[in-house]
Structures are given as C-alpha cells and as structure tokens.
Amino acid sequence: MNKDQRIIELDKIKSSKQPYKYDDIIYRGEKKLMPVYEINLDYLVYNKYNGRILSMVKSFERQFRNLNPEILTDKKVIEDFLWDSKPDRNRTTMTDLRDYGQKRVGIVTRDGIIIDGNRRSSLINRIANEDNRYPAYFKAIILDDTLDDSPQEIMRLETSYQMGEDEKLDYNPIEKYLKCKDLIEVGFSPGNIAEMMGEKEPRVNEWLSIMKLMDNYLNDLGYEGIYTRLDKREGQFVDLDKYLKKYDSGTAMVDWAYAKSDISDLKAICFDYIRAQYEGKEFRAIATPSKKESFFCKEKVWNKFKEEHFKNIDPINEKEFTVDELREKEPEGDLSEILKVRDADWTNATRGLLKGNLNKSQRLLDDVNEENSPMVLLRRAKDTLSSVNTELEAFYRDENVLTIIKEINKISWDFQQVIKKKNK
Template sequence: MANIGEDFPKTRNARQEKLAMIKKGKSISTVKVPGHGVQNVYKIPLEYLSYNPYNTRFLAQAKTLETRMGRELSDECPGDLQEIEKFIWEYKKDKNDNTISSLIKEGQLQPGVVTPSGVILSGNRRFRLLNEIQRNYKKYAKKEVNLHDIQYFEAAVLDTELSNKEIRKYESFYQYGNEDKVEYDPIQKYLAANEQEKLGYSKKEIADNFLTLTDGNETKVTEWLAEFELMDEYLGYIGEAGIYTALEGREEAFINLYKTMKSFKQGSAGKEIWAIDEMDLENLKFRYFDFIWLNKATHEFRYFKRIFSYEKSWKDFNKKVKECVNSTPIQSLDEYREEHTNETESQISQIRENDYKNLFGNELNDFFDEEKRNADDREIEETPLKLIGQIETKITKLEEAIKNGSKDASENEKLLRGIEGLISKIGQVKQRLD
C-alpha cells in the first residue's frame, strides 16, 4: 500500500529496478506515446510510482511552496508528496467523488505514462485518487465491487529516462497538447511557459507543447511571457515575490494591462494628446498593480486607458492613489509569517490582501469611481467644436512631422493620398452644414 512515509515514495533507483522487472512480464494493452511510438501498458503497484512535481495542474501552488522552502520539490521526499497530494485533491475537489466512483465501477479507462524511474507524466490525478481508494478500502468496498485492480496503476513505461527539461515538455503536452484535456487554472500556463523558456525551449517549441491553447502560434507564447513578466513584477511590487497563488483570478487584469501598455508605447491608443514619457507609463503600471491587489472587477480595468488619455485627470488620479497606498505601510510577508505560523503561504497572502483592502479599499474605489464618472462625462461632452479642436491639434502635429520628416518620394505619395482622403471627408462634413 502506498502510504506516505511507509516505504513510499521509494527512491528513483528502487522504483526503476521494480519497473524493469515488471516490463519483463506480460503487458495488458498498448498505447501510442508521442515521440516514443507504440508502448506496452502494464499493471504497476502504486508504491512503485511517484507524483510529478512539475505537474501543470498545481504549478502555482508548487512554486509558491518552493519559495518558502528555498528548494525545488522532489518526487523522493515524503513531505513534498504530502503537499502534492493536497494540491491535487483540492483542485476540482467537487469532482473527486465522481471520479472515484468511475474508477471503482469502470476501472482506468485510459492508461497513464511513466518514466523508467516511476515519475508519472500522464495520470497524476488518477494516481492520487487510486491511492485515496486504497487507503480507505473499507469506505469504498462493496460486495458487488472488486477493488483488487485499484492497487495498480495501468501505464506505459518509457524505455529511456527523461531530463527535467523533457519531463516538463511531456507534462505540458499531456495537459495542453491534445484535445482530451481538463480545464486548468489559467495562471498555470504562464508559469509553465516561463519555466520552459528558462530551460531553453524556443517560443515555437513552447507553442507546440501547448497546442490546444496556441494552435502552434508562437506569437501567443510571446504575449504569455510578456504578461508573465508583469505578473512577476506585480508580486515584487506587493512584497510577495514567488507567491504565485496570489495571481489566482487576476489573469484578465494582466492581459488588459499588457494591451494598454503596448497601445500607448506604440502610439496607437487613440485619444492621448499629451506628451507621455516612460515615467508616466511606469506610474500607469503601478496604479494597475494597486487595483489588481484590490481585486477590482476585471471589466473595470478598461477605464484605465480612458483615464490615462487625459493628462489632468490622470495626474490627479495618480497623485491621489499613490499618496493613499503610501500613507500606511503594509507589514512584510515575513512579518505576517511570524504572526501566522500555522498558515500556508497562500493563506498568509490572503490575510495580507484582506488587510490591504480594509486599509485602502474604500478610498481607492472612491478615487476610481470619480474618474470613471469623469471619463463617461467626457464622452458625452465630446461636441463637434471640441472634436474640431482635437483635429486642429493633430493637424499641427502632422505639419511638424512632414516638415521634419523624410523626403522619400514614395512616402510623400502615400501622404498625399491620405491627405486627399481627409480633404474629401471634410468636404462631405461641410456639405452637411451648408
């Protein structure tokens, strides 16, 4: 029986010896494994296997725990396996009973895949629930049900050992690289993509590893990595570097921040008519962070672009928010740990977040709601005369750009066509007034 601490987990070498012996015996079926062809499937005692610490299902939780321990999780450490089992059990906890019932009644419908040393590449959740059944045999045993097969995990055993880099590749493929996938916490893919880039995978290779999410498009991976960089910076900003569980439920806010920053940097945001510099964009990012920590509703973040587009409104808003959040320092994560010694990193992070909301939430929301109303009012007040003023400003900028610009004939030809098009449109507007 695979009871943690009672000869489970075994060492990698011990597991490898057991699996080598099993492979000399009779297989029960075959399965096609990407990159390894058709492989035989065997019935493997649960205690001869171990969980994959790099499982994408719980990567945020694992990386958060590693931050506290100062080391990577190990498939040979009993304490680490206890934590991994908690992660897997808590994920989609409401579906555990149904899956257990299915395993008991119908058995394992799909074989797993394991390395020669018994690390599970595909089937970690099934393995966790099989262990749950076996450890609670009396709870699940019924006269009409034979639980004999529950003590085995049905899986293909690869012929060659995989490096940590290769394990991560196969892990992401089995979770995201085929159509038969489970819904995952969106934050996990950012962590996995970042880890794979650090291990030397190209953006195209990462895209292929996450095929169902990217369709093999490396541009999507480029966006993920840029968004993850903002997530990492946010965690540092709030004093919780490496606490990736603090990102839960905030993905869309970071996507909005990435797109907003990109549009202003490229000058394609539309209405901005003031001289934006790098410091202004830094402040925009930090104000996003202040409200992301507040866990502001995702749809509200679209107002940041509109507020930022008007210089006076933005600078007033930025000043008030900055002064507010700096008025009362929040205790550090280490100080919270000293006060909450029995809590996990995720729980401590939630306590800090609640304290932040209690300290600043009402005031920050008041500032935001005021500027939100102002932005809506500006849209209503955008009269024809005000639009003419904006157009005149743009034309003045156009004159300066042409004066200082290129003398290239082909570029001038394009400019002339564009100006003629504008003249035509203005003529049409004028006819409406005549």
C-alpha cells in the same frame, strides 16, 4: 522506495509480465505502439512539477522546502495539491474509477516518475486507501529512459500530453503561464512550446509577456514566487499587458504627450486595483486605449485620478507591515495564508478610496467627453442639484455647504453674463 529500487521493479515488470494492452505514443518525434502495464503504485512517484499544480508547488517550495515525492509527508502534500486543484472534478473522476476502473492510461519514466496521469494515480491511491479491495495499480506505458537520461525530451512529452490536449482547459489559469516560463528557462524556444501545447507561437509569446507582468506584480509586493496570490486575477493581467504594449508603442487614442514615467505610474496604479480584485468595466476604465472610455487617454482626467490615488493610497502603504515583519511575527505560519490576510486587510483599508476615486474620475471623464455639449452638462448639473436632500442636518449644519452654494451661484451668474454678451 528510492530511484534504483524503482528501476529494478519496473524492469522486472517489463521483462516478466504480459502487457495489459498496447497504446500509441509520440516520443522522440515518432509515433510508437508501446505496451501498457499494470504497475503497483508503490513503484511510482508523482512529478511534483506537473502542469496541474505548478503554482501550488512553487509557492510551497518558496516558503518552506523543496518537496521530495519519495518521502511520505511530501507525497501527502502533493496529493493534497492534486485534490485541491479541482475537488469537484476529482469527486466525479473517483466515482468513474470506482464504477468502471481506469480508462485512460498514463505514462511513467523508467525510474517510476509519473509523466502523464498524476491526478488519476492519486485518486486511485485514495480509493485504494479507503477500500482495500480496490486494486492499487496504475495502468501506464513505461518509457525506456529515466528523467535524468533525457530531461528535455521527457518535458516535451509531458507538456504535449498535459497542456496540448483538451484537458488543459480544466487546469487553473495560472498554470499555462508558469509552464511556458519553465520551458523557456530550460532552453525551449517559443516555437517549440507552441508546438507542444498545440498553440500558435504569438500566443505563447503573449503568455510569456503576461507571466513577466505577473512576476513584476509579485515582486513589487514582496511576494516573489508565491504564485497562489495570482488566483482570480488572470483577466486583469491579460488586459493590462495589452494596454501597456499599446502605450509603449504609441497610440493615437491619447490626447497628451505622456512619458515612460507616466506608463510606470499607470502600471503601479493598476497593480493596486488588481490587488483589490477590481475587474471588468471598472478596471478597463483606468487604462483601456480609448478616446472616450479611458482615464489615461485624457490628460485632465488622468492627472486628477493619479494625484488622488497616490495621495490616498501611499500613506496606507507606508503603514503596512512588510512581508519580512509579518514572517517574524508568525515564523511557523503558512506564508500564503499570511499574505492572503495581508491583502484582505489592505483591500478593506483602501476599497472605499479606490471606489470613490474611480467614480469621481468616471464622472469627470463623462464631463470631458461632453464638454462640447453644454446642454448635456447643464442638465446633468441640474439633475444632480435637484437630488440634494435639504432636510438632512449635514446640509444645513456643514459650513462648507454654503461656500459651495455661493460658488455655484457665481458660476451661474457668470454663465448668464456670457449669454447676454454673446447675444448682443
């Protein structure tokens, strides 16, 4: 059913049917009591850009084609996205719908685009397809405007209902960043967006900054617009955005005069660790603005860490197939899945090197922090040497082992001479 046909059917409902009930809605800055109608699902279409599945839809459209909710195949794609966004929650809601019916009403435009209630209507449709005794109707307020009549006002209403309530906590993390980006691009200010989402303006500015960093990450990898590749990486971007802002503005935590190029190196290295899905304390150790906890804040540690990283990882990156090359090999494949495999292969090739460099740099950082406490360092060195297994073949067959032992002996001898000289 096309737009004109939907308008005719919804106008008929408003003019000839008794409302199911009345409900309050805030529209065009006013609180209004509006009628709720039972609407045949055939007269409605999904809003493909609703906040719940924005990352999935944009990723799909970047790879394949623009989705048209009026076409049955595309409608099915959108319904699958709505289901996959929260399968467990959807199963629970379906049980509730079967037992008690639709309790929360939706909102649709005059031309039948679902502004609030895409997930619920998709579940009602799913139940009706499984059981023809279940009524295929959606209870909703019908606005007087089509989406084309008043796009910004309807976007404002949609955002307020989808992202301005407690239900937004159930959305995938990336969706709120994308929604902010989309709203800015159509002319809303950060203050407008904050009001719609029930947030403070600084928080919205923070989300926009994080989204810019996420886009930067995707573009660097050749994944522009494939937002599903950000899954399970939100926390690292939140942290990195804070770190970069600190270093851009200057911080007393750093013991050296770094340049803009050093911050660029830091971001590039952090992107590699984000790609490998490092998080928590290990990720923070690279860049958190702290005199004692950060590689970047200690010049000696950072230079060794950076040099080792690029020496190990650059050759692997140079051998990696580009996105275009992978696309040529699998022209019909799902690019999201192809990139998922690409990231997994890259992570398998680099994980040991990334982990080893982290561990080595953490030990160096500990040593630098304790360099004014010789007893701490000497005990640590003694304990490390005591843990060496001299029965292993690698100990007595490797020529480099003897070289290292001689160097240790020389260092010990030099230490003894210093102590004798100072105590004379």
